Amino acid sequence: MSRTALPQTPAEARALIRSGAWTGPTSGLAMGYVQANLVIVPEDYAFDFLRFCVRNPKPCPLLEVTEPGSPEPVNVAPGADLRTDLPRYRVFRHGEVIDEPTDISAYWRPDLVAFLLGCSFTFEAALIRAGVPVRHIECGCTVSMFITNRECRPAGAFAGPLVVSMRPIPAGEVARAVQITAQYPLAHGAPVHIGDPVSLGIADIGRPDFGDPVEVRPGEVPVFWACGVTPQLALARAKPDLAITHYPAHMFITDLPDEAIRAF
Amino acid sequence: MSRTALPQTPAEARALIRSGAWTGPTSGLAMGYVQANLVIVPEDYAFDFLRFCVRNPKPCPLLEVTEPGSPEPVNVAPGADLRTDLPRYRVFRHGEVIDEPTDISAYWRPDLVAFLLGCSFTFEAALIRAGVPVRHIECGCTVSMFITNRECRPAGAFAGPLVVSMRPIPAGEVARAVQITAQYPLAHGAPVHIGDPVSLGIADIGRPDFGDPVEVRPGEVPVFWACGVTPQLALARAKPDLAITHYPAHMFITDLPDEAIRAF
Structure with a gap:
């Protein structure tokens, strides 16, 4: 499919998928x-997982929680x-990956609860619109995690x-990167740490645990x-x-314009 | 107790209480x-109530959810x-008030979950600091609801x-009142409606459902x-x-400075 034929609206994209x-x-x-991001768990685990999200809103910014048994994100x-x-x-069964399908209808159960969590695409787009460079996108690789x-x-x-996730930002643009991403708390919001990887427990910035090394x-x-x-x-x-869960980088596309989740 | 002897820190205030x-x-x-605000429900209802809060963050801004059985708001x-x-x-038993005690130790059960929700005190203080008049406080009455x-x-x-809740604001101060209160999403945040009570279903602004009439x-x-x-x-x-729940106006005092929940 050529670039020009890519679906432009969320409904078109979801229909294609x-x-x-x-x-x-x-x-x-x-x-x-x-x-x-998508996370689905049985109802027995859902209250615990929802508390986990509420207590850790920066890594787990909640966009929606479905009613038990409903696969429709009504909001x-x-x-x-x-x-x-x-x-x-x-x-996953008991924490082990057992399948990577393109449809989970066969796995659905009436006790499942789905969580949709915001992702970094929204703030990366805002950084790029503002002229702040995002290295891993320029390089066509995966962000370092x-x-x-x-x-x-x-x-x-x-x-x-x-x-x-780590993005190298020119020293003169860091404050602006903070101001821009802080506007999107439902897309992870402002950075949690700036500079000094060692105090975060990161011994070698060139060896990420996930994703690609980014200079x-x-x-x-x-x-x-x-x-x-x-x-x-x-x-x-x-x-x-x-x-x-979603397969990495294979996300759910909502009807919300990025600007709809801008906090200020 | 004279005004000068009022406890100044949250820990002192809670100890006095x-x-x-x-x-x-x-x-x-x-x-x-x-x-x-405090709401305590049995664990059987807690996941439903937490979803209700997450879906309605303006009336129900979540400050904390406790672990089932724990009366300690650890965060x-x-x-x-x-x-x-x-x-x-x-x-409450089955929706009916059965007691209004000053201590609920006798009612505590290992399946209870407590929710703490932000309240308007925080944004009212911010309005007053900014010189925006808050009528019901000036009058010493309860806000109209x-x-x-x-x-x-x-x-x-x-x-x-x-x-x-309704607060009458001078027309030239409304925009500033929006900007100030929007900074505190965990204290109900920006207004949900400005002017035109009728389209909110309010027939007579002088006859509140709760609280006092405010001119x-x-x-x-x-x-x-x-x-x-x-x-x-x-x-x-x-x-x-x-x-x-808390008794009206008899709130839980957290250790969070108002500025700690300011979003921007």
Whole structure:
């Protein structure tokens, strides 16, 4: 499919995905609309996981929680179906990946609860609009992610370290990067840490725990934002009998324009 | 107790309350610190109520949710005890008030979950600091509150109308009142409605559903903020076997300075 034929609206993008014609990453689809991480757990775990999100809003910014058994995110995309409208999923049994399907209808149960969490696409787009360079996008690689020495606030079965993403920002642009990303608390918001990787427990900025190494050049400062991998690690620790997430970079596309979640 | 002897810190205020020496309203105690509404429900209702709060953040801004069975709000006031540290409570059985004690230790159960929700004290203090008049405080009466024609987003057993508080603001100060209160999303945030009471379903601005009538003078606009009575109505509709709230105006005093919950 050529670039010019990419769907422009969230509904068009979700229809394309639901039809099975699009199974790739969602970056570039329906530009300007909020995309979301997906976490699905049984109701027995859902109150714990919701408390975990509420207590750790920077890594887990809640866009929506569905009613138990309902795959429809009635607030952010009424009419959508979370079982079919993401290009690819990961299915976990007791913390182990057992499948990476493009449709989870066969796994759906009446006790499942879905959580949609904001992701960094929204603030990265805002940085780029403001002329702040975002290195990993320029390079066409994945952002560097690191497991830190900071523990999240636990909730029931869910606990684990804060995971951060790192973007090198020119020293003269760091304050502006803070001001811009702070406007989007539902997309991880302002950085959690600026400079000094060692005090976050990061021994080697060139060796990320996830994603690709991204060069920090002279005159640049490593800036760290809370990352959506954080709840995935907490989920792996809680080991529910069944859990389903989006496949990395294969997100749910909401009907919310990026500006709709701008806090100020 | 004379005004000069009022406790200045949250810990001092809570100790005074816990000792039984203070059973009155908390306005004026530990000025400059965030005070909170309290809602306690059994764990069977807690996931529903937490979804209700997450879906309706303006009337129900979440400061903390406790672990089931724990009366300690570990994030906003570590060491405090929600069973003893409010001056007065309301105890409900199946939606009916059965007691208004100054201590709820006798009602505590291992399945209870406590929710602390931000209240308007924080933004009212900010308005006053900025020189925006707050009529009901000047008059020494209770803010006017109205049941609106807007439904909250429901969650499980919890549903009901949005309740708003109304403050008359000089027309030239309304924009500034918006800007100031928007900075405190955990204290109800920006107004939900400005002017035109009729389209909110308010037939007579002089006859509030709760609180005292407050005059709207020529040159003033009625400005409406989401109100913490909203979750109380939803609770009355859900009718859990046991629920406990603060007694009106008898709030929980957190360790958070007002500025700590300022979003920007």
